[in-house]
Amino acid sequence: MQVKKHILIIEDEQDIIKIAAFRFRQAGYEVSTASDGETALELAGSKNPDLIILDLNIPKITGKNVCLRLKKDKRFENIPIIIMTASHNAEVMYRETGADDYIQKPYEIQELLAKVQRLLQKIK
Amino acid sequence: MSYRLKLILAISAVSIAGLSLFIFNRINLIRNILDERIHRRMDSMGKILAEEIADHFRDNDMLQLKVSLDLVHELPTVDFISVADSSNLVLFSSETQLENKKNIHHDNLEISWKKGAEQLIKSYPFKIDRDRKCYIQIGFSTRNTKKDLQKAFWTSVQFGIAAALAIILVAWFISGILLSPLKEMKNTTDKIAAGDFSRRVKLKKTNDLIGMLGTGLNNMAVQIEDFTNNLNRKIVTATRDLTETNRQLLEKTELLEASNKKLLELATIKSKFLSMVSHELRTPLTVIKEGINIVLDGSTGALNEDQKDFLSTAQKNVDRLHRLINDVLDFSKLESGKMQYNMEDMDINKLIEETAVSQKIVISNKGISLKVELDDSIGKVKIDADKIVQVINNLISNAINFTLTGLITVKSVLNREKKEVEIHVIDTGVGIKKEDLPKLFATFQQVGEDRYRKPGSTGLGLAICREIILGHGGRIWAGSEHGKGSEFVFTLPVFSKNNNAG
Numbered sequence: 001m002q003v004k005k006h007i008l009i010i011e012d013e014q015d016i017i018k019i020a021a022f023r024f025r026q027a028g029y030e031v032s033t034a035s036d037g038e039t040a041l042e043l044a045g046s047k048n049p050d051l052i053i054l055d056l057n058i059p060k061i062t063g064k065n066v067c068l069r070l071k072k073d074k075r076f077e078n079i080p081i082i083i084m085t086a087s088h089n090a091e092v093m094y095r096e097t098g099a100d101d102y103i104q105k106p107y108e109i110q111e112l113l114a115k116v117q118r119l120l121q122k123i124k
Numbered sequence: 125m126s127y128r129l130k131l132i133l134a135i136s137a138v139s140i141a142g143l144s145l146f147i148f149n150r151i152n153l154i155r156n157i158l159d160e161r162i163h164r165r166m167d168s169m170g171k172i173l174a175e176e177i178a179d180h181f182r183d184n185d186m187l188q189l190k191v192s193l194d195l196v197h198e199l200p201t202v203d204f205i206s207v208a209d210s211s212n213l214v215l216f217s218s219e220t221q222l223e224n225k226k227n228i229h230h231d232n233l234e235i236s237w238k239k240g241a242e243q244l245i246k247s248y249p250f251k252i253d254r255d256r257k258c259y260i261q262i263g264f265s266t267r268n269t270k271k272d273l274q275k276a277f278w279t280s281v282q283f284g285i286a287a288a289l290a291i292i293l294v295a296w297f298i299s300g301i302l303l304s305p306l307k308e309m310k311n312t313t314d315k316i317a318a319g320d321f322s323r324r325v326k327l328k329k330t331n332d333l334i335g336m337l338g339t340g341l342n343n344m345a346v347q348i349e350d351f352t353n354n355l356n357r358k359i360v361t362a363t364r365d366l367t368e369t370n371r372q373l374l375e376k377t378e379l380l381e382a383s384n385k386k387l388l389e390l391a392t393i394k395s396k397f398l399s400m401v402s403h404e405l406r407t408p409l410t411v412i413k414e415g416i417n418i419v420l421d422g423s424t425g426a427l428n429e430d431q432k433d434f435l436s437t438a439q440k441n442v443d444r445l446h447r448l449i450n451d452v453l454d455f456s457k458l459e460s461g462k463m464q465y466n467m468e469d470m471d472i473n474k475l476i477e478e479t480a481v482s483q484k485i486v487i488s489n490k491g492i493s494l495k496v497e498l499d500d501s502i503g504k505v506k507i508d509a510d511k512i513v514q515v516i517n518n519l520i521s522n523a524i525n526f527t528l529t530g531l532i533t534v535k536s537v538l539n540r541e542k543k544e545v546e547i548h549v550i551d552t553g554v555g556i557k558k559e560d561l562p563k564l565f566a567t568f569q570q571v572g573e574d575r576y577r578k579p580g581s582t583g584l585g586l587a588i589c590r591e592i593i594l595g596h597g598g599r600i601w602a603g604s605e606h607g608k609g610s611e612f613v614f615t616l617p618v619f620s621k622n623n624n625a626g
Binding site: 013015016018019092105107109 | 398399402403404405406407408409410411413414415417418423442446453457464466
């Protein structure tokens, strides 16, 4: 059996984490979650995720800065990051982060799963 | 030389000339009178003396004769006296003048008066007897007369000088009196010229020339004062008005600045509010939507039909809420000019095709048909594909909503002349009344309110379409025949040369 891909969801809204984690686990992924920037960077190092789903509006270190740091770090630069934001300027904000893709809340779960799958296939 | 001095000189000269003439005449008169008097006195004295001497001759009383002659000779006015007969033989003479008298012609009885001479010699005849005729000759002294005349002359001169002085004095006074109104006028006009317009010439008489001149000056001063006062009043009023206007302008400027500041603040607040609302609405909406979806797709176990029905209703309304939020935020972004367009060369026909196809299920479910007519000559057009798709989708959705039976046609046409692509969405629906057409693209308009009302619509769809098309440099309009259907058209400018190819 194939090893489960590991997805790190960084999001300060616990309800969003709840429903998103449910969907990813249901779709066969292993899921870790962080609700602030600092924890996110820690987990990125310790959990060794295959893909990160990142909310921009998080405490301590902003999502944008988390993304920029990860993309600068040799250890993490190849981990695909999907920005997930409730902002109406989602596209503009995503472009400033250097992330691999973005999705706007409320998202269609099929679209999100498709994006994740596509990015994971790309790094294979 | 001052006017007054001239006046004094003129008065004095005329008066003194008159006076001199008068004195000259007077002196002449005095002289004549004196002359006459002397002659009269001499003649009366000479005649009496001649009578006396004749009597003495006749009586041959030589002693008496001598006494008489001496008496006469003693008179201060008589220089000499002599008696001669008709042959000029001097019979008698006052001794002192005797020699001088020898040559005197005694036959001339005329007055030998010489002007300026100090002596006047006159002869008076008398008869001693019938044949013997003699003369008495008297040399009168005129020295006293001359002295009198001189005295009279000098008195006159003194009088004349005194009179001249008096005249000058009087002239000085007269000139003062004559000139005083002129002086008053001068002082007054000086004051008026210096700006005291209330000054008037004080006049004692107004009916003479100077009085009229003064009245004229006063009238002029009144005019000047009135004019100046009027002008001042006008200036004061105008200045007050200007100050007031200025103050009002300043007030208005301040108000405008304040409201401008407020508007800017409001714009900032609106922008912040929108992003806040966006975030705060989307987050719970995500959870609700996904929560419903998870239950509804059976991930948490099988549902009965009622559960499915109610959850579907909930899902539909969540979608509606989602659309509403998107529309409101889209529109406010478009309106504030903050919308960013990602312009790329796109195959517009392909986009139309895809969009139409995505709606096909809804269309066929409603029992109406869809026709797509594409102009193959259209090449690539520079557009923001997502936004144009949004517009096409909106127009097709509207067409579906308002068409119960018939056909929806979507077509593209290249207008070479205007260098633009026209996209038409035509339906055979209820159509729009003519008077409602202009309101179609206005904000929050649902034309005819209830007439065309469709649940779930925000009334922003066409306003958003208009903003997007204007943002692309195109135009959008609609035509319709009520009851027969509508046609919505928008254009997109074509810049590439390739598009002109057939």
